[in-house]
Amino acid sequence: MKKLHGTGVALVTPFNQHKNVDYDGLKNLLEATAKKGVDYYVVQGTTGESATTTSAEKAEILQFVRDNNAQNLPIVYGLGGNNTQAVLDTIKTTNFEGIDAILSVSPYYNKPSQEGIYQHYIAIADASPVPVILYNVPGRTMSNISAETTLRLAKHKNIIGVKEASGNLEQAMTISHNKPSDFMLISGDDMLTGPLYAIGAVGVISVLANAFGDHFKSIKEGAFNGDFNQVQKALFPLLQINPLMYAESNPVGIKEVLASQGVCENYVRLPLLEATEDLKKSIKTALTSL
Template sequence: MKTLHGTGVALVTPFKSDESIDFDALRKLIHHVSDTGGVDYLVVQGTTGESATLTKVEKREVLSFVLSENKGKLPIVYGLGGNNTKAVLAEIAETDFKGVTAILSVSPYYNKPSQAAIINHYQLIADQCPVPVILYNVPGRTSSNMTAGTTLALAKHPNIIGMKEASGNLEQCMAIARQKPSDFLLISGDDMLTTSMAAIGATGVISVLANAYPKTFHLIIHSALKGDFKTSSEATFQLLDINPLMYAESNPVGVKALLQQMGIMENFVRLPLLPASAELQDAIAKTAPKLP
């Protein structure tokens, strides 16, 4: 799965003022992140894509559109997970995976399952999914953490190829890196920890800010993968001030405001999120670095 090394961009889903999907803006975004040579693969309908508020039909329309615009240029990872195992399996059965390299499947949220239950959930998904599975641990959203032991147990499954780790717990990530199979992908789920994660064996990042700064993230991760941590760190430092603003009113509110200011899309989200406040938009305008 070396095709999934480097930067994966968690694509936002642009909306019009009536909350319908803005496919013209999505086209502009796809070319912004891919034509520059900045990102290595596209992640469609992850959390940043507001997957929680898109219908099944809309999700498939977005995936089909991205596949059409991408024209096979970059690998595609599709977000497909949830907290109802049977519903996830049904969605897998109904999905056309032609052109999809792998799925990114979030750990079950809200239910707060045990570690054994999480393992059973993912094993069923991996058994039935026709493409490889990337695990996604994000305790800040799911209210439950996947331990290093759980990740390592699941890494033994032949159809589970990696983990997007967004716990922010570097010791946990180190425990995974120490014992994981050599071909198991450890992927940073925190933009600002990408350099640190690469230093302990991560193969890349699935990034929010890469929507706006694809070339900067290419520099961050590929410098780190070459062992040039000085260059990687210096590139990351340029994003330290803007990064917290991306989450001040929840993701993807901040990055959509930034992308609006860059002329890529409008600043619309779906309830229960609201567009960035005037105060946040002003802070982003004053803070955003002028980077490629």
């Protein structure tokens, strides 16, 4: 799956003032990110506000990306949940045409045991007609996929990688050191992309790449060429803007940046709210240093 090496952009879902999907904005986003060098699209992940889009909208958004993928970039589709049977039912009704893999978040809220997480993913991997990428994000799920569980799952022929967003570098190193050679370690934290490349990651699934894909292209090229001075030059300028992306929850911050770039509007759906004036000012100030 080398086509999923490099930068995957966790696409936002643009909305208009009525909170309906803004397909003109989405087309702008697809074109803008492709021009800045992203390697693949991630559709309906957390950054795409998948928690508040309907099943019909998810299918329409996915089809729109298929139809407006001018550079024929690979597509990873967000398909997960905390009800294993519901995920399996969704797999049965999903059109997988043009989908290269699914990104499946670890079960949230339930706080399952490691064995429960393992069995959840085995059921999904057995049912999915396309490869599965695990998504470990304890800050949202309130449970961690341990390195040991990830490595057990890596033995399944249909589980091809993990988006590791635990922020635990020692855990990531354990995975990298012990994983099968073709199992992909993918950064799930933009600011840890450089360090994770250094220990064997093959790329990142990025929030900031919605607006700064060129930075992540440079980070990737530097890492693959062993030039970590280049990695630093591309990554360090993002240190000021990155925390602002999460100050009022993702994707509030990145949508504000995209609005400032004229790509799409900054509207989000409840329970999220558009950026406050204080956050807008902070983002504006941070952008002047880029």
